[in-house]
Each structure stands twice: as structure tokens, then as C-alpha cells.
Amino acid sequence: xxxxxxxxxxxxxxxxxxxxxARRVFSIKGFNKATMEDIAGEAELSPGTIYLYFKNKxxxxxxxSLRILQYxxxxxxxxxxEKIKSPEKRYxxxxxxxxxxxxxxxxxxxxxxxxxxxxxxxxxxxxLLSEIKMLxxxxxxxxxxxxxxxxxxxxxxGCKSSMLAEIFWSVFSGVVLFxxxxxxxxxxxxxFLQKTLATAFEIFELGIxxxxxxxxxxxxxxxx
Amino acid sequence: xxxxxxxxxxxxxxxxxxxxxARRVFSIKGFNKATMEDIAGEAELSPGTIYLYFKNKxxxxxxxSLRILQYxxxxxxxxxxEKIKSPEKRYxxxxxxxxxxxxxxxxxxxxxxxxxxxxxxxxxxxxLLSEIKMLxxxxxxxxxxxxxxxxxxxxxxGCKSSMLAEIFWSVFSGVVLFxxxxxxxxxxxxxFLQKTLATAFEIFELGIxxxxxxxxxxxxxxxx
Amino acid sequence: xxxxxxxxxxxxxxxxxxxxxARRVFSIKGFNKATMEDIAGEAELSPGTIYLYFKNKxxxxxxxSLRILQYxxxxxxxxxxEKIKSPEKRYxxxxxxxxxxxxxxxxxxxxxxxxxxxxxxxxxxxxLLSEIKMLxxxxxxxxxxxxxxxxxxxxxxGCKSSMLAEIFWSVFSGVVLFxxxxxxxxxxxxxFLQKTLATAFEIFELGIxxxxxxxxxxxxxxxx
Amino acid sequence: xxxxxxxxxxxxxxxxxxxxxARRVFSIKGFNKATMEDIAGEAELSPGTIYLYFKNKxxxxxxxSLRILQYxxxxxxxxxxEKIKSPEKRYxxxxxxxxxxxxxxxxxxxxxxxxxxxxxxxxxxxxLLSEIKMLxxxxxxxxxxxxxxxxxxxxxxGCKSSMLAEIFWSVFSGVVLFxxxxxxxxxxxxxFLQKTLATAFEIFELGIxxxxxxxxxxxxxxxx
DNA sequence: AATGAATGAGGATTCATTCAT
DNA sequence: TATGAATGAATCCTCATTCAT
Numbered sequence: 001x002x003x004x005x006x007x008x009x010x011x012x013x014x015x016x017x018x019x020x021x022a023r024r025v026f027s028i029k030g031f032n033k034a035t036m037e038d039i040a041g042e043a044e045l046s047p048g049t050i051y052l053y054f055k056n057k058x059x060x061x062x063x064x065s066l067r068i069l070q071y072x073x074x075x076x077x078x079x080x081x082e083k084i085k086s087p088e089k090r091y092x093x094x095x096x097x098x099x100x101x102x103x104x105x106x107x108x109x110x111x112x113x114x115x116x117x118x119x120x121x122x123x124x125x126x127x128l129l130s131e132i133k134m135l136x137x138x139x140x141x142x143x144x145x146x147x148x149x150x151x152x153x154x155x156x157x158g159c160k161s162s163m164l165a166e167i168f169w170s171v172f173s174g175v176v177l178f179x180x181x182x183x184x185x186x187x188x189x190x191x192f193l194q195k196t197l198a199t200a201f202e203i204f205e206l207g208i209x210x211x212x213x214x215x216x217x218x219x220x221x222x223x224x
Numbered sequence: 225x226x227x228x229x230x231x232x233x234x235x236x237x238x239x240x241x242x243x244x245x246a247r248r249v250f251s252i253k254g255f256n257k258a259t260m261e262d263i264a265g266e267a268e269l270s271p272g273t274i275y276l277y278f279k280n281k282x283x284x285x286x287x288x289s290l291r292i293l294q295y296x297x298x299x300x301x302x303x304x305x306e307k308i309k310s311p312e313k314r315y316x317x318x319x320x321x322x323x324x325x326x327x328x329x330x331x332x333x334x335x336x337x338x339x340x341x342x343x344x345x346x347x348x349x350x351x352l353l354s355e356i357k358m359l360x361x362x363x364x365x366x367x368x369x370x371x372x373x374x375x376x377x378x379x380x381x382g383c384k385s386s387m388l389a390e391i392f393w394s395v396f397s398g399v400v401l402f403x404x405x406x407x408x409x410x411x412x413x414x415x416f417l418q419k420t421l422a423t424a425f426e427i428f429e430l431g432i433x434x435x436x437x438x439x440x441x442x443x444x445x446x447x448x
Numbered sequence: 449x450x451x452x453x454x455x456x457x458x459x460x461x462x463x464x465x466x467x468x469x470a471r472r473v474f475s476i477k478g479f480n481k482a483t484m485e486d487i488a489g490e491a492e493l494s495p496g497t498i499y500l501y502f503k504n505k506x507x508x509x510x511x512x513s514l515r516i517l518q519y520x521x522x523x524x525x526x527x528x529x530e531k532i533k534s535p536e537k538r539y540x541x542x543x544x545x546x547x548x549x550x551x552x553x554x555x556x557x558x559x560x561x562x563x564x565x566x567x568x569x570x571x572x573x574x575x576l577l578s579e580i581k582m583l584x585x586x587x588x589x590x591x592x593x594x595x596x597x598x599x600x601x602x603x604x605x606g607c608k609s610s611m612l613a614e615i616f617w618s619v620f621s622g623v624v625l626f627x628x629x630x631x632x633x634x635x636x637x638x639x640f641l642q643k644t645l646a647t648a649f650e651i652f653e654l655g656i657x658x659x660x661x662x663x664x665x666x667x668x669x670x671x672x
Numbered sequence: 673x674x675x676x677x678x679x680x681x682x683x684x685x686x687x688x689x690x691x692x693x694a695r696r697v698f699s700i701k702g703f704n705k706a707t708m709e710d711i712a713g714e715a716e717l718s719p720g721t722i723y724l725y726f727k728n729k730x731x732x733x734x735x736x737s738l739r740i741l742q743y744x745x746x747x748x749x750x751x752x753x754e755k756i757k758s759p760e761k762r763y764x765x766x767x768x769x770x771x772x773x774x775x776x777x778x779x780x781x782x783x784x785x786x787x788x789x790x791x792x793x794x795x796x797x798x799x800l801l802s803e804i805k806m807l808x809x810x811x812x813x814x815x816x817x818x819x820x821x822x823x824x825x826x827x828x829x830g831c832k833s834s835m836l837a838e839i840f841w842s843v844f845s846g847v848v849l850f851x852x853x854x855x856x857x858x859x860x861x862x863x864f865l866q867k868t869l870a871t872a873f874e875i876f877e878l879g880i881x882x883x884x885x886x887x888x889x890x891x892x893x894x895x896x
Numbered sequence: 897a898a899t900g901a902a903t904g905a906g907g908a909t910t911c912a913t914t915c916a917t
Numbered sequence: 918t919a920t921g922a923a924t925g926a927a928t929c930c931t932c933a934t935t936c937a938t
Contacts (some may be wrong), residue, residue: 014901030343032256035928046903051930116405117338119254166402167424174398177337178390200391206438207431214430235918260912270920272914281912462922478794480704483907494924499909564853565786567702614850615872622846625785626838648839655879683897708933718899720935729933 015053018043019067022060027107031061031120058123062132065112069135072101076142088205094146095201098172099194106193110180113173140165168204175200239277242267243291246284251331255285255344282347286356289336293359296325300366315432318370319425322396323418334404337397364389392428399424463501466491467515470508475555479509479568506571510580513560517583520549524590539656542594543649546620547642558628561621588613616652623648687725690715691739694732699779703733703792730795734804737784741807744773748814763880766818767873770844771866782852785845812837819880840876847872 021043025034036057040047054060075097084090102109115121116136121129144165179193245267249258260281264271278284299321308314326333339345345353368389399421469491473482484505488495502508523545532538550557563569564584569577592613623645693715697706708729712719726732747769756762774781787793793801816837847869 011901030346033343033346036930037928047929048904048931049902052901057929113401113405114338117334117401119257163420163423166406167399167420167427170398170402170420170424171395172398173402174394174396175391177401178394178397181337182390196387196391196394199387200394203391203428203431203435205431206434207427207429210430210434211427231918238918259910264921271912272920272922273918275913276918459922478792481794484909485907495908496910496925497923500922505908561849561853562786565782565849567705611868611871614854615847615868615875618846618850618868618872619843620846621850622842622844623839625849626842626845629785630838644835644839644842647835648842651839651879651883652875653879654882655875655877658878658882659875679897686897707931712900719933720900721898723934724897 011053014049018045018050018053018060019064023064023107023111026061026064026111031114055125058120059125059128061111061120062115062124062128064108065115065132066128066135068101068105068108068112069132069139071104072097073135073139073142075100076139076146080142080145090146091205094143094168095198095205098201099197102176102193102197106176109176113177140169143168164208171200171204172197235277238273242269242274242277242284243287247288247329247331247335250285250288250335255338279349282344283349283352285335285344286339286348286352288332289339289356290352290359292325292329292332292336293356293363295328296321297359297363297366299324300363300370304366304369314370315429318367318392319422319429322425323421326400326418326421330400333400337401364393367392388432395424395428396421459501462497466493466498466501466508467512471512471555471559474509474512474559479562503573506568507573507576509559509568510563510572510576512556513563513580514576514583516549516553516556516560517580517587519552521583521587521590523548524587524594528590528593538594539653542591542616543646543653546649547645550624550642550645554624557624561625588617591616612656619648619652620645683725686721690717690722690725690732691735695736695777695779695783698733698736698783703786727797730792731797731800733783733792734787734796734800736780737787737804738800738807740773740777740780740784741804741811743776744769745807745811745814747772748811748818752814752817762818763877766815766840767870767877770873771869774848774866774869778848781848785849812841815840836880843872843876844869
């Protein structure tokens with residue numbers, strides 16, 4: 001048992017070793033220009049070894065997303081598990097969670113966003129694909145839940161909260177990707193992503209609050 | 225001259241023919257998996273012919289972005305040229321412009337957002353790259369100007385309006401990309417992108433308004 | 449039309465050029481040890497060109513069999529079309545046909561026999577596979593027909609003639625392969641295959657004749 | 673010594689274990705497509721272990737032939753050692769021996785026939801190669817001897833009997849391989865190989881008898 | 897003796913790009 | 918200008934074999 005366990009842990013370490021190398025190489029060279037040999041070299045392994053842990057290049061790339069998605073989901077579930085009553089505090093916790101995720105591994109986060117609108121998805125193992133889908137859906141649902149709880153006492157339907165969740169997620173991904181693109185296109189050196197994110201979330205929060213209060217008084221607005 | 229002109233116009237038609245085909249193929253297969261032969265087949269031309277009009281695959285891909293960026297800039301400049309006084313109406317015009325751009329060619333728009341954090345950028349001709357940068361920057365500036373005019377009479381600094389512009393841009397791209405990713409990852413069939421976009425902009429607008437009014441009274445908040 | 453035609457003929461020439469090279473290389477190095485680069489080199493083409501005419505290595509290998517199978521079928525159909533009355537002469541024509549096929553291209557013939565009991569079959573295009581099956585079946589049927597006509601006036605059922613055809617075919621392939629193996633295993637230099645084949649066919653003929661005459665008198669023997 | 677012996681016996685058991693697994697895998701996937709890992713898995717051993725018992729893949733494959741060849745030779749020697757006088761009974765014993773060999777291990781038999789015209793031969797150790805050659809030659813010689821004895825009192829030269837032996841061998845291998853190919857190419861489900869073999873041998877026997885009797889009377893025919 | 901993770905050379909295949917027509 | 922056959926470098930991936938444990 002102890003041996004079995006140690007071996008599995010050893011294998012997991014290898015996987016991480018490869019993932020770390022792949023992350024570095026992919027983020028420098030991009031998916032297409034990065035070769036498996038590059039990654040093997042970065043991981044100080046031979047190319048063949050990578051294939052002991054990942055079926056092919058596409059799956060290796062997609063696996064990068066998995067870790068950040070897992071972290072994201074755990075972080076969001078944690079927010080919900082705290083059963084925060086005040087909507088404002090719940091929203092603040094959500095915002096904090098997203099920024100945490102970003103800080104946890106921004107490179108992988110960007111990889112993930114790229115993956116999601118990418119041809120690579122179409123060539124993945126069904127297992128990996130459904131794992132990614134499952135994690136994505138669950139995360140959106142958790143965000144939705146945060147908004148749902150928040151707005152349940154404020155007369156907003158569930159359908160509305162899922163849309164809020166999607167928009168919130170969009171704002172997040174949009175800001176992250178835009179900041180990334182600024183580096184390459186707009187030539188900005190220092191990126192104040194956190195500040196921008198915080199501002200974006202703040203604007204978003206204010207907007208929702210206002211929307212809610214208007215709905216209470218007018219029973220109109222966003223529902224249409 | 226007449227002949228010269230007709231030839232040029234003929235050439236421009238060919239370029240468009242190729243661009244249209246490339247747009248279709250790229251949006252179905254993605255940049256990496258799409259081959260020049262695919263595109264040539266779609267355009268009912270031979271591979272060699274494409275190289276008479278585009279230096280290589282990367283430039284062809286980048287050209288797709290160029291057209292939409294040009295349209296975007298023109299649309300934004302038009303908003304500003306109208307010298308709308310009321311901040312609310314100016315914001316509404318901006319929102320309308322963005323949705324126009326989206327409807328003009330959503331496929332290319334998505335391509336462009338992908339391009340920005342993509343390896344493709346790294347291999348472009350300097351001319352094309354700077355063209356893209358220039359258009360992107362100008363567009364952001366135009367948006368910034370819209371917010372600037374809006375808020376100039378509302379005690380917000382220029383730095384603030386450029387950040388608003390960036391966040392607005394992020395929200396836009398985030399929503400567009402998220403809707404795209406929903407198709408492939410989340411498995412949604414019908415996508416109500418326009419509605420989502422409208423809602424996102426509405427929330428954003430409410431948030432900004434609230435932020436502004438709070439600033440007036442408290443002289444705090446977002447500036448920090 | 450003339451241009452179209454010339455191009456097609458040009459393409460067919462290329463195919464033959466590749467097939468000839470492949471035949472040489474496969475027969476020297478065997479399937480596994482022969483590389484596509486070897487074949488390309490032998491054909492004085494680049495590796496990529498081969499893939500314009502053959503889907504992959506397996507299909508190229510299988511295509512070698514196609515030509516000999518086609519020749520075989522035509523040769524057998526010709527025998528049947530001659531409507532030879534005398535059973536002895538019909539059998540002689542069959543024997544001659546088989547030896548012709550062998551002389552036409554013995555290397556390809558051996559390749560074909562190897563192919564038939566080979567894993568390669570499992571990875572072919574359905575089209576190519578069914579082409580091979582069709583040709584094989586038709587050839588056996590033609591042989592069967594030769595025996596059928598021969599024995600129709602000799603009280604043998606169709607089932608019997610198809611078995612005769614299979615055994616005849618087996619004798620043929622067995623002799624060919626054995627002679628080939630003698631080269632590599634038994635170290636024989638000069639191969640008297642024709643003589644051996646002729647003898648085998650002669651023995652086979654005598655055996656059938658005898659069998660038939662016995663059946664007539666005894667109504668027993670082979671049918672059981 | 674006791675320990676030594678037990679170890680050797682243990683080792684021999686392992687060899688057999690591997691051979692049995694290899695036979696299965698090779699016959700399902702063929703030589704090229706079968707991997708050492710496949711075989712190791714089938715034998716419930718690790719890849720490394722196989723290399724303790726067999727020098728490499730080629731030798732393992734060749735070893736499969738060795739066993740059947742050894743069995744064949746013993747069986748044929750047994751026929752000759754019986755000193756059967758009647759030519760008919762000797763021939764019947766030969767036929768019985770061949771069918772025995774087929775039944776002993778048809779999979780390996782087919783493998784062996786494939787081996788003979790295969791690239792594999794070219795990479796064997798000289799020792800193994802000469803072992804195979806030796807067994808093959810001896811077997812042919814034994815068959816030849818059976819015919820020789822048969823025909824010695826029937827005025828046929830030794831050259832003639834060796835040719836008979838080769839043809840007999842060819843008929844045997846041809847029928848076996850053809851039946852195998854029927855499975856994959858002709859799509860037959862039930863294979864009446866034994867019956868076909870019996871028929872083929874019967875035809876062959878009748879042919880030889882007839883040939884011999886004709887020779888006696890005419891002093892012509894096959895000798896040429 | 898047995899393992900099985902790691903190796904890395906080797907080969908099939910692809911595809912952007914060219915160029916003779 | 919247009920073609921599309923040909924190219925061949927580049928790269929993914931396999932798998933027989935090894936060797937430290």
C-alpha cells in the first residue's frame with residue numbers, strides 16, 4: 001500500500017513537472033509553435049516520457065486548464081459554503097475569489113480562456129472534454145448561486161441570476177484577456193490588472209445594485 | 225488608367241473572395257487546424273493564388289481582424305463626431321455602435337479577440353502588426369473620448385476615462401467570447417448574445433452612473 | 449478534354465512510377481523496414497508527393513496487389529470467354545493463365561499472398577478493401593467456373609467445383625510462396641519455379657481426373 | 673544441482689508462458705502491429721522480463737516457428753521410422769502427420785509460413801536462422817524420403833522425389849494459408865480446413881499415382 | 897529474477913510555400 | 918494572372934530496448 005501510494009504520488013509529481021514545463025513553453029511560444037521536444041527539454045525529460053502521462057499534445061494543452069478550473073470551483077464552493085447573509089459581502093467574497101484565482105496562476109487562466117474558443121476542444125478525449133465541461137458548468141452554477149442568494153430577497157428570478165453569473169464571468173475573462181492583449185498589442189509594460197479588475201467588479205456591483213433598486217420601484221428594466 | 229483601375233478593382237474583389245472564404249474556414253476549424261488548401265477550396269481558387277494576394281497564412285489571418293477593426297473605428301469616430309451633449313445618449317450611441325460592429329461580422333470579431341492573445345501575432349509583418357496596434361489604440365481612444373466627454377462635466381480625470389474605456393472594451397469582448405465558448409463548452413444551443421450584451425452594457429451603465437454620483441458626494445471610491 | 453485527359457494519364461504515370469519503386473523497395477527490405485523515404489528516393493520524388501497518390505503506407509502496399517489481381521481476373525475471364533469445350537484443354541488454359549500471371553509480376557504476386565494473411569488489411573480504406581475482396585472473389589469464381597464447366601458433364605455439384613477452385617488456388621499460392629521461401633531459408637539460388645508449378649498442376653490435374661472417373665463408377669469418395 | 677534444475681525448469685515454464693502469449697498476440701495483430709507491451713500484458717509480465725528470455729522481438733517471433741518445426745520433424749521422422757512397406761500406407765501416414773501438425777498448433781503454423789517470405793528473417797541471429805533452415809531442410813528431406821521409398825520400387829529418380837516433397841509441402845502450406853486468407857478477405861465464416869486439406873491430399877495422391885503409372889508405361893512425362 | 901519507467905532514435909505524415917507552365 | 922503538382926522541412930508520436938531498483 002505504502003509503495004503503491006508512493007508510486008502514485010511519484011507519478012503525480014511527474015505530471016506536474018510536465019504541466020509546469022508545458023505551461024512555460026506554451027505561454028512563450030504559443031500552442032502551434034511549441035513542440036513536444038521543447039516541452040520535454042524544459043521538463044528535462046525525453047519526448048517519449050510525456051506520452052506516458054498525456055495522450056497527445058492537445059490533451060496536454062487542455063490539461064493545463066484543468067488545474068485552474070479545479071481551483072476556481074473549490075474557491076467558489078467555499079464562498080457559497082460560508083453562507084454569508086449580506087449580499088454585499090457575498091459579492092465581495094466572489095470578487096476576492098476571482099482575483100485569487102487570477103493570482104493563483106494567470107498564465108493557465110489565459111490558456112483556459114483560449115482553449116474555450118478553440119479548435120483543440122474538438123479533438124480531446126470525451127473524458128477530458130466532459131471533465132472540462134463539468135467543471136465549467138459547475139463554476140458558473142456556483143456564481144449563479146451567489147447571485148441567486150443575493151437577489152432572492154430582492155425579487156429576481158433564477159433565470160436572471162444565471163445571466164448575471166454569465167455576465168460576471170464575461171467581465172472577468174474579458175478584463176483578463178484584454179490586459180494580456182495589451183501586453184502584446186498595445187505595448188503596455190506594467191499591467192495594473194488587479195486594479196482594473198477591482199474597478200470592473202465595482203462598476204458591475206454598483207450597476208447590479210442600481211438595477212435591483214430600480215426593479216423594486218418600477219418592476220421593469222432588465223427583465224425584458 | 226481605366227484598365228489599371230479595373231484591374232485593381234478586380235484584385236480587390238479577389239482579396240474579398242479569399243477573405244470571405246478564410247473567415248468561414250477559420251471560424252469552423254480554427255487557425256491551427258485550417259489549412260491553406262481548405263481556404264483555397266472554399267474560395268474555389270488554387271492555393272498558389274492566395275499567395276498572390278496575401279504574403280502568408282498569418283497575414284491572411286490578421287487581415288480578417290483588420291477589416292473589423294477599421295469598421296469599428298469608423299463607427300466610433302462617427303459617434304464622437306455627432307457631438308452628442310447628453311452623457312446618457314452618448315453612452316447609448318456607443319452601445320449601439322458596439323452591437324453594430326458585432327452584427328457586422330461576429331465571426332471576425334471573435335477571430336480578432338483570439339488573435340490578440342495568440343502566437344500568430346508574433347510572426348506578423350511589422351507593417352501589419354503596427355496597423356493592428358494603431359487601429360486598436362485609436363478605437364480605445366475613441367471610446368475613452370466618449371467617456372471623457374461624458375464625465376468631463378462630472379469631475380473625472382482623463383486617466384479614469386481611459387480605464388473606463390478599457391473596461392468597457394473588456395466587457396464587450398468578454399461577453400462575445402463567453403457566448404462563443406458556451407457553444408463549444410457549455411453546450412448551449414441558442415445564444416441570446418444581443419440580449420446578454422444589452423444587459424451587460426445596461427449594468428455597466430448603471431454602475432458608472434452610480435459611481436459618478438457617489439464620487440460627487442463622497443469625493444472617493446474609484447479614483448484610488 | 450485533351451488537357452484533362454493528358455493530366456489524368458500523367459497522374460496515372462506517377463502512380464505507376466511510385467508503385468514500381470515501392471515494389472522494389474518492399475521486396476528488398478520488407479514492409480516494416482522499408483521507409484516512405486526509401487520509396488520516395490527510389491521513385492526520385494519527395495516523400496510528400498507519395499501522399500498525393502496514396503493515402504498512407506498500408507494503402508500503398510495494398511495497391512501493389514491490386515494490379516496483379518486485376519491482371520489475374522482478366523486472364524481468367526479470358527479463359528472462360530473462349531468457351532473451350534474439352535475439359536482437358538480448359539484446364540490447360542487455366543494452368544497457362546496462372547503461369548502467365550506469375551511471369552507477369554512474381555514479386556507483386558508474393559506481396560499479394562503476404563497481404564492476404566496480414567494485419568495490413570485491417571487498416572485499409574473500406575473502398576480499397578472491398579476492391580481487393582471483390583477481385584479475389586471474382587477470380588475464385590472464374591476458376592470455379594472453369595472446373596464447373598469441366599465437370600458439369602461429369603456429375604459434380606457446384607459446391608464441389610468451388611472447392612476444386614480453392615484447392616487449385618491453394619496449390620498455386622503454396623508453390624509460389626514455397627519457392628520464394630526457398631530463396632531465403634533453404635538457400636537455393638536458382639529457382640525452377642515454372643517447372644515445379646507445371647509439375648504441381650500436372651499432378652493436380654491427374655488427381656482430379658482420377659477422382660472424377662472414380663466418382664462416376666463408385667458414386668462415392670470426395671463428396672462426403 | 674536440484675536447485676539448478678528447478679530453476680531451469682522454472683525458466684522453461686516462463687519461456688512457454690511468453691511463447692503462448694506471443695502466439696496469441698501475433699496471430700491477432702500480426703508481427704508488425706503487435707507490440708512487446710501487448711505481449712507482456714498478455715503474459716502478465718513486464719516488458720523487461722521478456723528480454724530475459726528472448727534476445728529481441730524478431731527472435732521471439734522466430735521461436736514460435738521453431739516449436740512447430742520441431743514437432744513437424746519428429747512427426748515425419750516417426751513416419752519414416754515405421755518402415756511402412758506399402759507406398760499407399762506410407763502416403764496416408766504422411767498425410768496424417770501433416771494434419772496432426774496443423775491441429776497441434778495452426779496459429780504458429782501460419783506464422784511460420786508468413787515468416788518464410790518475410791523481412792523478419794533478415795534480422796535473426798545466425799544461430800536461430802540456421803536452426804530454422806536446418807529444421808526446414810530436414811523436414812523436406814523426410815518427406816522426400818517418404819516419396820523416395822514409395823517410388824524407389826517404381827523407377828523414379830531421387831531428384832523427382834525431392835520435387836514431389838516440395839510440391840506436397842507447397843500444397844500443404846498453400847491450403848493452410850488460403851484458408852486463413854479466406855477468413856480475412858473472402859469473408860467465409862466457417863472454415864472446413866481439415867476437409868479441404870484431406871481433399872487436396874487425396875487429389876494430390878491420385879495425381880501422383882496416375883503420374884507414376886503413366887511413367888511406368890510411357891517412360892516420359894514429368895521427368896522432362 | 898523481475899520490474900516498468902524512461903529512453904530516444906526513427907519514421908510516418910502534414911502542410912505552408914514555391915515555381916514551371 | 919492563375920494554377921496545382923511538387924516539395925521537404927518540420928514535428929508528432931511510437932515502441933523496441935535498457936537499467937536502476
